[in-house]
Amino acid sequence: xxxxxxxxxxxxxxxxxxxxxxxxxxxxxxxxxxxxxxxxxxxxxxxxxxxxxxxxxxxxxxxxxxxxxxxxxxxxxxxxxxxxxxxxxxxxxxxxxxxxxxxxxxxxxxxxxxxxxxxxxxxxxxxxxxxxxxxxxxxxxxxxxxxxxxxxxxxxxxxxxxxxxxxxxxxxxxxxxxxxxxxxxxxxxxxxxxxxxxxxxxxxxxxxxxxxxxxxxxxxxxxxxxxxxxxxxxxxxxxxxxxxxxxxxxxxxxxxxxxxxxxxxxxxxxxxxxxxxxxxxxxxxxxxxxxxxxxxxxxxxxxxxxxxxxxxxxxxxxxxxxxxxxxxxxxxxxxxxxxxxxxxxxxxxxxxxxxxxxxxxxxxxxxxxxxxxxxxxxxxxxxxxxxxxxxxxxxxxxxxxxxxxxxxxxxxxxxxxxxxxxxxxxxxxxxxxxxxxxxxxxxxxxxx
Amino acid sequence: xxxxxxxxxxxxxxxxxxxxxxxxxxxxxxxxxxxxxxxxxxxxxxxxxxxxxxxxxxxxxxxxxxxxxxxxxxxxxxxxxxxxxxxxxxxxxxxxxxxxxxxxxxxxxxxxxxxxxxxxxxxxxxxxxxxxxxxxxxxxxxxxxxxxxxxxxxxxxxxxxxxxxxxxxxxxxxxxxxxxxxxxxxxxxxxxxxxxxxxxxxxxxxxxxxxxxxxxxxxxxxxxxxxxxxxxxxxxxxxxxxxxxxxxxxxxxxxxxxxxxxxxxxxxxxxxxxxxxxxxxxxxxxxxxxxxxxxxxxxxxxxxxxxxxxxxxxxxxxxxxxxxxxxxxxxxxxxxxxxxxxxxxxxxxxxxxxxxxxxxxxxxxxxxxxxxxxxxxxxxxxxxxxxxxxxxxxxxxxxxxxxxxxxxxxxxxxxxxxxxxxxxxxxxxxxxxxxxxxxxxxxxxxxx
Numbered sequence: 095x096x097x098x099x100x101x102x103x104x105x106x107x108x109x110x111x112x113x114x115x116x117x118x119x120x121x122x123x124x125x126x127x128x129x130x131x132x133x134x135x136x137x138x139x140x141x142x143x144x145x146x147x148x149x150x151x152x153x154x155x156x157x158x159x160x161x162x163x164x165x166x167x168x169x170x171x172x173x174x175x176x177x178x179x180x181x182x183x184x185x186x187x188x189x190x191x192x193x194x195x196x197x198x199x200x201x202x203x204x205x206x207x208x209x210x211x212x213x214x215x216x217x218x219x220x221x222x223x224x225x226x227x228x229x230x231x232x233x234x235x236x237x238x239x240x241x242x243x244x245x246x247x248x249x250x251x252x253x254x255x256x257x258x259x260x261x262x263x264x265x266x267x268x269x270x271x272x273x274x275x276x277x278x279x280x281x282x283x284x285x286x287x288x289x290x291x292x293x294x295x296x297x298x299x300x301x302x303x304x305x306x307x308x309x310x311x312x313x314x315x316x317x318x319x320x321x322x323x324x325x326x327x328x329x330x331x332x333x334x335x336x337x338x339x340x341x342x343x344x345x346x347x348x349x350x351x352x353x354x355x356x357x358x359x360x361x362x363x364x365x366x367x368x369x370x371x372x373x374x375x376x377x378x379x380x381x382x383x384x385x386x387x388x389x390x391x392x393x394x395x396x397x398x399x400x401x402x403x404x405x406x407x408x409x410x411x412x413x414x415x416x417x418x419x420x421x422x423x424x425x426x427x428x429x430x431x432x433x434x435x436x437x438x439x440x441x442x443x444x445x446x447x448x449x450x451x452x453x454x455x456x457x458x459x460x461x462x463x464x465x466x467x468x469x470x471x472x473x474x475x476x477x478x479x480x481x482x483x484x485x486x487x488x489x490x491x492x493x494x495x496x497x498x499x500x501x502x503x504x505x506x507x508x509x510x511x512x513x514x515x516x517x518x519x520x521x522x523x524x525x526x527x528x529x530x531x532x533x534x535x536x537x538x539x540x541x542x
Numbered sequence: 543x544x545x546x547x548x549x550x551x552x553x554x555x556x557x558x559x560x561x562x563x564x565x566x567x568x569x570x571x572x573x574x575x576x577x578x579x580x581x582x583x584x585x586x587x588x589x590x591x592x593x594x595x596x597x598x599x600x601x602x603x604x605x606x607x608x609x610x611x612x613x614x615x616x617x618x619x620x621x622x623x624x625x626x627x628x629x630x631x632x633x634x635x636x637x638x639x640x641x642x643x644x645x646x647x648x649x650x651x652x653x654x655x656x657x658x659x660x661x662x663x664x665x666x667x668x669x670x671x672x673x674x675x676x677x678x679x680x681x682x683x684x685x686x687x688x689x690x691x692x693x694x695x696x697x698x699x700x701x702x703x704x705x706x707x708x709x710x711x712x713x714x715x716x717x718x719x720x721x722x723x724x725x726x727x728x729x730x731x732x733x734x735x736x737x738x739x740x741x742x743x744x745x746x747x748x749x750x751x752x753x754x755x756x757x758x759x760x761x762x763x764x765x766x767x768x769x770x771x772x773x774x775x776x777x778x779x780x781x782x783x784x785x786x787x788x789x790x791x792x793x794x795x796x797x798x799x800x801x802x803x804x805x806x807x808x809x810x811x812x813x814x815x816x817x818x819x820x821x822x823x824x825x826x827x828x829x830x831x832x833x834x835x836x837x838x839x840x841x842x843x844x845x846x847x848x849x850x851x852x853x854x855x856x857x858x859x860x861x862x863x864x865x866x867x868x869x870x871x872x873x874x875x876x877x878x879x880x881x882x883x884x885x886x887x888x889x890x891x892x893x894x895x896x897x898x899x900x901x902x903x904x905x906x907x908x909x910x911x912x913x914x915x916x917x918x919x920x921x922x923x924x925x926x927x928x929x930x931x932x933x934x935x936x937x938x939x940x941x942x943x944x945x946x947x948x949x950x951x952x953x954x955x956x957x958x959x960x961x962x963x964x965x966x967x968x969x970x971x972x973x974x975x976x977x978x979x980x981x982x983x984x985x986x987x988x989x990x
Contacts, residue, residue: 113717119615121709121838125687125697128613130706133606133718140595140609147588148927155919155932158581161588163748164731165576167567184689193689237685237699239573239747241632241641241737249573251685251699258578261569269561270581271933283612283731289689299687300611390569471603479596484603485719 100428102365106294108439109424112500114138114449115295127291127299134500135420137449137481139302142333142419143281145447146304149329150279157277157306158270162258164283165249170257171234173389174382180253181230182289183210187219188226194219195289196228203349205230233287251285256411259307260382264394274396274407275318277308281416295417296370302416307409311398312380315408319356319377322412326360326375333419334444336426339363340372353381360414362422372422373414380406423447427501433526441501442524450502451480452540455493457509459486467508470518470533477537498523504540548876550813554742556887557872560948562586562897563743575739575747582948583868585897585929587750590781590867591729593895594752597777598727605725605754606718610706612731613697618705619682621837622830628701629678630737631658635667636674642667643737644676651797653678681735699733704859707755708830712842722844722855723766725756729864743865744818750864755857759846760828763856767804767825770860774808774823781867782892784874787811788820801829808862810870820870821862828854871895875949881974889949890972898950899928900988903941905957907934915956918966918981925985946971952988 109115114135118128131139151159171177183196183205197204199220200213210228219225235251252258259278266278281304291297310318323342330340345357355377361369383406387394397404427441445451452474456467464486471484483502485493490507497505505521512518512533520539521528531539557563562583566576579587599607619625631644631653645652647668648661658676667673683699700706707726714726729752739745758766771790778788793805803825809817831854835842845852875889893899900922904915912934919932931950933941938955945953953969960966960981968987969976979987 110713111717113714116710116713118611118613118706119618119709120713121834121840122615122617122621125611125613125615127687128611130608130610130710132608132710133714136607136609152923152927152929153920155916159584160578160580161584162578163566163573163576165566165573165733165748167570167573169570170567173570231689235685235687237683239575239683239735241679241735258566261567262564262578262580265558265564265568266561266581269559271931271935285613287687287689300613386569392569468603472601475600479600481600483719487719 100365100425102294105365105421105424105428108428108499109135109294112496114424114500127288127297129295129298129300129417134449138423138443138447138501139416139420141447141449142416142423143302143304145333146329146414147279147281149332150277150304150306150325154277156272156275157279157308158266158272159279159281160259160262160266161280161282162255162262164252164285165237165239166252166257166261168249169389170261170386171250171253173385174257174260175385176234176250176253177232180234181205181232183207183228184231184289185210185214185228186226187221187223189223190219190221192219192221193231193289198290199225231287231289235285235287253286254284254413255280255282255303255305256307256382256413259305260386261390263307263309263383263386264392267396274398275308275310275314277306279304279306281305293364295421296364298417303413304416305411305413307382307411309383309396309407309409311401311403312405312408315377315379315410316356319375319410322410323358323375326373326412326414330360330372330419332444333423333447334426334442335362335422339422339426341369343369350376351378351381353379355379355408362418362425364421364425372418373412375410375412378409378411380408382409383407438495438498440498440523443501443503445503448501448503449481450483450497450500451478451504453483453485453493453497453502453505455490455505455507456486457490457507462513463508463510466512470506470508470536474537474540478541494521506536506540548813548873550742553813553869553872553876556876556947557583557742560944562872562948575736575745577743577746577748577865582897586871586891586895586949587864587868589895589897590864590871591750591752593781594777594862595727595729597780598725598752598754598773602725604720604723605727605756606714606720607727607729608707608710608714609728609730610700610703610710612700612733613685613687614700614705614709616697617837618709618834619698619701621833622705622708623833624682624698624701625680628682629653629680631655631676632679632737633658633662633676634674635669635671637671638667638669640667640669641679641737646738647673679735679737683733683735701734702732702861703728703730703751703753704755704830704861707753708834709838711755711757711831711834712840715844722846723756723758723762725754727752727754729753741812743869744812746865751861752864753859753861755830755859757831757844757855757857759849759851760853760856763825763827763858764804767823767858770858771806771823774821774860774862778808778820778867780892781871781895782874782890783810783867783870787870787874789817791817798824799826799829801827803827803856810866810873812869812873820866821860823858823860826857826859828856830857831855886943886946888946888971891949891951893951896949896951897929898931898945898948899926899952901931901933901941901945901950901953903938903953903955904934905938905955910961911956911958914960918954918956918984922985922988926989942969954984954988 113132117124185196362372456463561580565572633644810820
């Protein structure tokens with residue numbers, strides 16, 4: 095069966111059935127736009143994050159990490175423009191009081207109130223009723239800090255992680271051994287009160303982002319954008335995403351923020367074959383640091399000792415969502431194959447990020463086998479720090495099939511002969527081939 | 543200088559000066575109870591989390607992980623008792639309108655309203671003014687989901703991670719290969735609207751927890767509590783925390799929740815020498831699953847095929863805060879030593895969790911040295927995935943001192959001789975001893 099045909103329903107069902115993603119608070123009827131990662135989902139997500147951190151922070155001498163709080167001083171979101179401008183256009187069915195994204199009903203990609211009002215003048219709601227006026231709805235979640243409720247102590251759940259990077263720009267410059275050009279990277283949760291969350295974990299209200307703000311001399315900004323864009327592509331390929339389903343798309347000037355000098359989305363063709371935003375990279379000019387300098391009253395300019403220039407650094411911002419990457423990995427990895435007249439479902443996830451790297455499968459529950467298998471498990475976990483699963487119930491065929499469905503690249507079978515020859519059988523997920531190796535060589539065999 | 547004398551001020555100042563912890567939104571005047579981790583803080587925190595996950599999830603065959611959403615269906619927090627009962631007693635200065643924890647002003651450890659009212663009857667506020675009545679203040683942060691604001695769509699930021707573990711108990715049982723007894727582990731942010739956040743990152747409004755809910759046959763609950771308590775102690779010792787500053791304290795029945803059968807705090811003597819809660823372990827009986835079964839209408843009982851019994855599992859809950867562990871590590875690691883008439887500040891952090899595992903320090907910025915040093919850096923990062931810092935400016939003495947202060951166990955100096963003999967010098971943080979090793983043996987030398 096061709097990979098192009100995997101539907102969203104198939105992925106949602108596999109994700110639930112095999113412990114990748116559950117509806118948040120499912121036993122209470124769920125909550126729209128919120129999802130929980132199950133035992134295999136959390137391992138996959140953690141591996142994606144660790145791979146990103148290794149690639150962009152540890153391997154790059156000029157990028158360091160931070161981890162900022164989700165709740166920040168609200169002035170930060172005034173400076174960033176989110177308090178004023180992080181809005182979706184909203185329209186209400188005057189009978190059912192259901193609310194809709196005005197741009198979706200109008201079928202256009204704009205947030206221009208006048209244009210939307212015009213387009214929706216003679217339109218009805220999906221239920222056939224009159225629509226109210228188009229209004230703007232701020233997507234930041236609001237809460238109150240401290241014991242008084244009131245406008246004075248309103249704070250927001252961050253709508254993106256970038257904010258804490260900008261507010262820490264000077265702290266990082268003063269404490270880490272960095273000079274322009276350098277980047278600050280961050281992984282963390284962000285929250286958006288979407289009017290209509292949809293498409294499983296694609297458009298959610300609680301998401302996780304991996305963002306970099308790369309600070310540079312204005313003259314070099316585009317050069318670094320091109321360089322980071324290439325690095326990003328390389329990382330996505332290493333994750334095992336299918337190149338034929340991915341592409342960079344340059345945003346036309348009218349789709350960019352007014353301060354943006356250049357902006358690219360990396361798009362992925364998910365379940366419906368239509369390209370959807372996986373991540374992006376933008377040349378944000380000096381907009382962010384200029385705004386934060388204005389509103390905080392701090393000098394955020396930089397004196398470059400080599401060129402003897404003083405400037406407000408430009409910022410290149412590569413950003414991508416953990417949840418969207420995870421969904422793209424499931425999509426790229428999903429295969430159905432005909433084996434002996436039966437359908438085998440297999441996730442061909444790259445071994446480095448597979449939720450379970452190795453499954454240890456004793457052929458029976460007999461105590462001699464359990465003892466040896468337990469030792470093999472323990473030693474391998476300690477030496478590799480991999481996530482390894484131990485499973486001794488059900489027939490070996492069923493266990494292989496289950497490991498295929500969660501994407502485990504290697505199954506290690508331990509049988510009664512193992513007690514004699516100190517060897518075990520490795521079964522390879524993709525080829526289903528098996529080979530016998532000495533237990534003492536297991537780690538190196540599985541590391542290749 | 544004796545380690546007992548490190549003050550909170552010293553740690554706060556080091557943490558800020560060396561890029562471990564910054565005040566959140568510092569350029570906007572901060573926000574009480576919120577902190578950001580800087581470049582070294584995020585590496586240390588990530589290493590603590592990875593160490594916990596490796597120890598409690600990967601090394602334990604009977605514990606699996608999840609990662610639940612921060613925002614859940616509010617019914618979950620009704621079932622857990624947080625909507626009704628997650629309160630602090632609050633009292634107001636009638637003149638300044640400052641609010642205080644009533645139990646703190648009264649100097650007792652209780653949330654009994656009557657008792658507190660009685661104790662505060664003739665007391666004045668710290669500013670010498672009349673106090674209002676003692677009231678209860680719910681510490682959960684509230685927000686609204688969707689486009690309508692109103693009681694109907696109030697949701698909460700989770701006050702603890704445990705909630706999503708209980709709501710996923712059945713999903714995990716159905717999808718992961720687990721049987722009672724087994725545990726579900728989770729790491730994530732939690733939020734508490736503390737009336738008076740204080741003591742740096744010890745009592746904060748946004749924290750990160752590492753929690754396990756271990757589900758067991760009621761008859762075995764205390765046995766598992768004892769076992770997990772020992773495991774916890776072992777993990778804390780591996781992290782390098784000083785045993786003489788730590789102890790388990792059993793909570794007396796009157797300090798426990800009504801449903802709790804046993805409860806221990808692991809306490810650590812921070813800066814002021816007084817034992818403070820680092821984490822805890824509790825036998826929560828079947829309270830949680832019983833409540834969730836009642837409020838969700840789902841059957842959460844378990845049929846044990848070995849004993850042929852049906853029961854609602856008991857839960858043993860070991861829980862600990864990332865921020866508090868990090869602070870305890872800084873406290874345990876901080877040393878001041880007299881070296882050649884000068885004071886050397888050194889963080890003796892265990893190599894496995896040190897923010898920077900190795901610093902690569904070329905003796906000069908000359909291009910021949912940079913080229914070789916860059917190669918050594920790149921190869922070592924790729925082979926080990928460690929966080930490695932490259933620093934080629936300032937005198938070597940200053941660079942050693944800086945690495946001492948951030949706790950880097952190994953500095954690798956590359957000099958002009960290295961170009962000839964393909965060897966480098968390793969300088970050991972704790973002993974300040976140096977030894978020369980071949981570049982090809984560097985990884986194995988540093989892994990010991």
